[in-house]
Amino acid sequence: MKPVSFLVAAVAAALSLLPTPAAAKGGGGYAEHLEYVADYGPQGEGQENLALCHLVKKYHVLFIPIYYQSEGYVLAENRCDTDSFYHFKEGGLAAAKAVGLLPADLPDEPSISLGQRVPKILWGLVLAAVMVAAVKRRSRRNGLAAQMSDLPQRTQVLLNVLCHAAKSDGRIAAQEIGLIAEITRKMTGTDVSHSRVEQIAAMAEKKLMPKDFERFANGLDADGRESIVKAVLLVLAADNKLEKAEQRFLNGLISAFKVSQLQFQRIMSEMREEKMAS
Structure with a gap:
């Protein structure tokens, strides 16, 4: 087992010191939320355990999700069920994987799940359908005007x-x-x-x-x-x-x-x- 002092040093090297609050806007804006990925280092009772989280930005209109965007990995307490999180310093994720705080086979960038990609695809299809319908309407209107122009x-x-x-x-x-x-x-x-x-x-x-x-x-x-x-x-x-x-x-x-x-x-x-x- 690695010495506690080594783990503490690794954690300190991997984290920014100040937590960043997750955004929580309503209406036609966006909201950030955390998704649990893995434990960060040794976990124990009675201590502030950290977890690796996927920070996802959800854009919505009238609370209907239309697009999800990955904001990368962050660290947070309570298995990501919190409003505050820590950003990795440059090279921090690689360092944490190297010393065993995170799985060595962890992808360098998190990905949006298929379920989160679908709203974006559907929204794109809806917009495309609306645009095609508008073009067809304009074409018919122009044809109608040409048919009666004389x-x-x-x-x-x-x-x-x-x-x-x-x-x-x-x-x-x-x-x-x-x-x-x-x-x-x-x-x-x-x-x-x-x-x-x-x-x-x-x-x-x-x-x-x-x-x-x-x-x-x-x-x-x-x-x-x-x-x-x-x-x-x-x-x-x-x-x-x-x-x-x-x-x-x-x-x-x-x-x-x-x-x-x-x-x-x-x-x-x-x-x-x-x-x-x-």
Whole structure:
């Protein structure tokens, strides 16, 4: 057995003198924690035994772990179940292995476990999926704009909204294509072929975000917004039923167009009167 004085000297050579507190931030920050690796030197009752610990920094958002980072080996009391630890001096880990305070086959650098690597991988996949979806949305929007670029602006706006309305339930019926072409001709005086309406509708998004509805409203006055709401109601009622997805589209449009409940009721009343008169 090595003399106690030799062990004490080895410990002193391997440690910084001041403990470093582990970070404990909440919310969208990070937190450090210690993971037990091995005992450090001889252990005994009634003395401050040290253990080799893996210092891991966990980054999180709203306490959901998204990334783990290894901060290396440290030494701590209570088998690493503590908030304070000691950093090794330069060469301290090698010295501790050389004198037998730590296993000789201990890796020079600790590694993150597979379970800790998975959140990072999953987060990367989620971010990649979001980026791909954003690129696809932008590509479809650009293609849609190119498909309608030769049409008058008023016709473009109407077609854009009506095709998205028809697409909102995930499918576009032939009668909806014909109805959109007819409404566009009556409201704008522009003849658009059924095949072209079908091409435009194919590039429309099924699910829209609030900013998409706000984009529909750009440049429209109150009368223009009301006339488009009427046209959308005609398209959504083409199959004599209103799906949940279609209701969500209508709610999003009404909100972005700032149509009040009283205005909407008036629009519905006018449409019923027009239908009875026809």
